[in-house]
Amino acid sequence: xxxxxxxxxxxxxxxxxxxxxxxxxxxxxxxxxxxxxxxxxxxxxxxxxxxxxxxxxxxxxxxxxxxxxxxxxxxxxxxxxxxxxxxxxxxxxxxxxxxxxxxxxxxxxxxxxxxxxxxxxxxxxxxxxxxxxxxxxxxxxxxxxxxxxxxxxxxxxxxxxxxxxxxxxxxxxxxxxxxxxxxxxxxxxxxxxxxxxxxxxxxxxxxxxxxxxxxx
Amino acid sequence: xxxxxxxxxxxxxxxxxxxxxxxxxxxxxxxxxxxxxxxxxxxxxxxxxxxxxxxxxxxxxxxxxxxxxxxxxxxxxxxxxxxxxxxxxxxxxxxxxxxxxxxxxxxxxxxxxxxxxxxxxxxxxxxxxxxxxxxxxxxxxxxxxxxxxxxxxxxxxxxxxxxxxxxxxxxxxxxxxxxxxxxxxxxxxxxxxxxxxxxxxxxxxxxx
Numbered sequence: 001x002x003x004x005x006x007x008x009x010x011x012x013x014x015x016x017x018x019x020x021x022x023x024x025x026x027x028x029x030x031x032x033x034x035x036x037x038x039x040x041x042x043x044x045x046x047x048x049x050x051x052x053x054x055x056x057x058x059x060x061x062x063x064x065x066x067x068x069x070x071x072x073x074x075x076x077x078x079x080x081x082x083x084x085x086x087x088x089x090x091x092x093x094x095x096x097x098x099x100x101x102x103x104x105x106x107x108x109x110x111x112x113x114x115x116x117x118x119x120x121x122x123x124x125x126x127x128x129x130x131x132x133x134x135x136x137x138x139x140x141x142x143x144x145x146x147x148x149x150x151x152x153x154x155x156x157x158x159x160x161x162x163x164x165x166x167x168x169x170x171x172x173x174x175x176x177x178x179x180x181x182x183x184x185x186x187x188x189x190x191x192x193x194x195x196x197x198x199x200x201x202x203x204x205x206x207x208x209x210x211x212x213x214x215x216x
Numbered sequence: 217x218x219x220x221x222x223x224x225x226x227x228x229x230x231x232x233x234x235x236x237x238x239x240x241x242x243x244x245x246x247x248x249x250x251x252x253x254x255x256x257x258x259x260x261x262x263x264x265x266x267x268x269x270x271x272x273x274x275x276x277x278x279x280x281x282x283x284x285x286x287x288x289x290x291x292x293x294x295x296x297x298x299x300x301x302x303x304x305x306x307x308x309x310x311x312x313x314x315x316x317x318x319x320x321x322x323x324x325x326x327x328x329x330x331x332x333x334x335x336x337x338x339x340x341x342x343x344x345x346x347x348x349x350x351x352x353x354x355x356x357x358x359x360x361x362x363x364x365x366x367x368x369x370x371x372x373x374x375x376x377x378x379x380x381x382x383x384x385x386x387x388x389x390x391x392x393x394x395x396x397x398x399x400x401x402x403x404x405x406x407x408x409x410x411x412x413x414x415x416x417x418x419x420x421x422x423x424x
Contacts, residue, residue, distance in 0.1 A: 174388030190416030201405030
């Protein structure tokens with residue numbers, strides 16, 4: 001078995017970038033939004049339709065009722081449930097080989113029992129996250145910082161709901177993670193350094209040493 | 217600007233030990249239980265009473281007794297609320313004196329108006345019980361289950377204290393700059409990780 005890093009993240013805290021840099025440094029495979037394409041390919045579905053249900057909790061009573069008529073179809077339309085199930089399969093398969101970084105998708109929960117897994121969660125103050133996201137927008141987008149803050153709060157709410165629905169635990173509650181980093185003060189680079197330091201130390205404690213796995 | 221690190225910790229996760237080593241490595245002052253003696257010096261509070269009451273929310277009786285001198289305690293009467301306020305004053309004054317590591321006492325909240333690095337250390341209960349048992353002197357030996365009970369109760373009291381005085385939930389989370397699970401990396405590993413964090417602090421890290 002070899003190392004897997006999972007990265008949960010508040011929107012705009014730099015999760016994708018941190019994951020990218022970690023993969024570069026460690027020569028690992030990255031699983032983030034490419035999971036969507038993989039899901040789409042697997043089920044021969046429309047990628048944008050997969051995206052619509054990605055990291056979402058299923059809707060309430062009425063939308064479930066509306067879906068109920070699809071249950072006996074051979075190829076039922078996508079729902080948050082089917083997308084999450086497909087992603088879970090893909091994540092478990094990726095974890096078999098290891099040497100990868102998985103962003104979001106409750107991967108820390110899916111791999112909770114797996115040894116040699118380092119689970120990270122990234123946060124940052126709303127202000128910093130909004131600023132970061134604004135800087136990534138194309139010029140003349142007309143989005144105000146206020147809009148961005150509201151959008152981030154809304155996206156976080158949806159993500160928390162998703163996590164809560166499928167894991168039964170609170171999103172971002174540190175008990176489910178090894179390391180929770182506020183990237184506001186150390187940035188993407190700092191977070192990468194920190195995670196590498198953590199892995200190094202965990203290896204020294206033989207918990208992650210290649211081939212030597214010790215139960216915890 | 218001087219570096220001030222506050223460390224919140226679950227009982228048995230190694231917070232005190234981590235704080236001590238950090239302070240030594242970074243050559244800054246270390247405050248933990250010694251805050252009590254400093255507070256006692258400044259206020260004439262009874263040290264023994266303080267030791268029993270600190271990091272606790274006031275109980276039901278104490279809140280009734282507000283303002284009524286309690287028997288057997290040397291004057292001036294120490295009530296948990298005064299104790300917290302005075303302890304907070306002590307924390308603020310040591311923070312003004314320069315770089316330091318402060319363990320517990322809701323110091324992240326007490327110092328919320330000045331730039332600090334707030335760390336929380338935690339670990340799975342099983343690891344914490346094992347750590348505590350290994351540290352026990354032989355004459356105080358107890359079973360795994362007993363220690364588990366003790367730690368859970370101690371955490372509960374601390375959570376109550378924290379939320380009573382800060383209005384926030386106690387425990388690891390986004391209120392801290394860094395939360396480290398010491399289960400996998402131990403005390404030494406945590407020290408290393410926190411030092412890496414400090415090294416990577418951005419120039420304008422405290423602009424928020």
